[in-house]
Amino acid sequence: MNEFALIEHFFADPAAHEPTPPWLRLGIGDDAALLVEESGWETVITCDTLVEGRHFLAGTDPEALGWKALAVNLSDLAAMGAVPTGFLLALTLPEADEAWLTAFARGLFACARRHGARLIGGDTTRGPRALTITALGRVPAGEAILRSGVREGDDVWVSGRPGRAALGLAVRFGELSPNLPGAGEWLAALDRPEPRLALGRRLRRLAHAMLDVSDGLLGDLRHLLERSAPPLLTAEIEVARLPLAPLIAGGAPPERARTALLAGGDDYELLFTAAPESRDRIILLGKELDLPLSRIGRIVSTEQPPIVLIEPDGRRTLPEVLGYDHFRP
């Protein structure tokens, strides 16, 4: 099967026979896709690459990979408060393996359908297995939630149960037993992360700053603080407020749970700051979405390092492990 037949066969958009959404003028099949612009909106665009051996293992379930490749990009849109529109898939494969492609496309389109994203273009090439997805979304003009909006006095919040994906990876590597009560949930968090799109959208005009936790909570929190305007701000994180209990209840050793939560990547939960006056609205929002939202600390203006941990006994410590660096060997 040649390149063109391959593309047409596996990446024929299953939504192609549905009504064309108003933002889409032209999808797959030409030199480029065309999206209708509309005053009062902003286009949100991001891309992420997954490389075999680096971001996923050879032999990874292709269906899970298809899901995750799109999910991590949609998570970036969620972190801006955007609604997804289309995406482009640049897929590099060592060979046109029909079984692999069928499963990959199934996972990819399952995620796309769930979150209303439409495949509008891409490229297929031969080479070491890797994929880059470019995801597009829209947000009302001026309402995107940027990293740079952190303010002194803000609360620091995180969604969901960060740390699960890192524990899932430990299970997969045989470092933790697959028989632990939490193992199934952790593996699911690793393989099929849920981009927090509904939360992101509902946090418009409520959160001051936001990003998604892909490299680890502390490392990403640091990225957030680095984007804030002077004066330099510090995040004081209260360890007692971290959602550690569910991880430990799942069977994770306490120290491992703490490291997974603070430094494990791949969770794609949203980390955001908001005014203390917004606490009630945020708590209500978490209930409406049936999604745990943890208030884990606050932003202060001091001469301290960017992040301070306040231990349950009141001691103040400086975190060591800050995040995952894709260029560290």
Next chain:
Amino acid sequence: MNEFALIEHFFADPAAHEPTPPWLRLGIGDDAALLVEESGWETVITCDTLVEGRHFLAGTDPEALGWKALAVNLSDLAAMGAVPTGFLLALTLPEADEAWLTAFARGLFACARRHGARLIGGDTTRGPRALTITALGRVPAGEAILRSGVREGDDVWVSGRPGRAALGLAVRFGELSPNLPGAGEWLAALDRPEPRLALGRRLRRLAHAMLDVSDGLLGDLRHLLERSAPPLLTAEIEVARLPLAPLIAGGAPPERARTALLAGGDDYELLFTAAPESRDRIILLGKELDLPLSRIGRIVSTEQPPIVLIEPDGRRTLPEVLGYDHFRP
């Protein structure tokens, strides 16, 4: 140097200190970039991947690679009649080689500056060398030149001197002598293709259908015809009208020149169709842009195969070599 420092150092947009263009609300540094939408315009978006060993050789001059990686994407925008705005770079590298990155960034930003494209985001990962660029542009709503607009009776046109890149590759592989008079020009066409953006833009409301020649003239012409609505259309290409003479004058053996022109990829010239009534305007446009434009055939409606070559002696032949398939081993 870690991943984040790497990105900031080498891909700090040299245009970042210039005034922010009106379409750009937020570039590099957040979860996603933000582009201002404006009613009456369409966003044009495309992506292409270049893989080492497949699209470029190990040891390829990184400066030329940086240029070409962006140029091939801008060429897709040219083929829609669009003006470039921003682009995202997903770069996968085996190691953070400073000399390589410096040269790559120089070539990339030289092309970006020349064509007014701004780096607005991307991703940097470790792995086998490859890169995916997603390029964005804009076109007035309804004026994009699609592949699907071919009409019976249209003339078929091609810009520039297609075939030069294939001859350049033959020089690089030692199949043709680097001392041939055309060798320097051919290598330049291979390494530093010029996206035909000015031509593409000026062909709005003039060309009926257009694409850029990346896989070979006949193969891409076939793609154009396949997109046209029924009745099935045939392109009759007059060999005597092909711009073969400059290739032969450069020292290419006539048969090799013909194959390079008809089936060589990587030229990124524009192939388009237009009404015979537009001939004078198109000829004038070529003069204004100082770019050769060759009228090489016409579109007819018959029961013939999609492409027929009319040889200089009047014989009608069917072309064999149709194009380059990235999935053919």
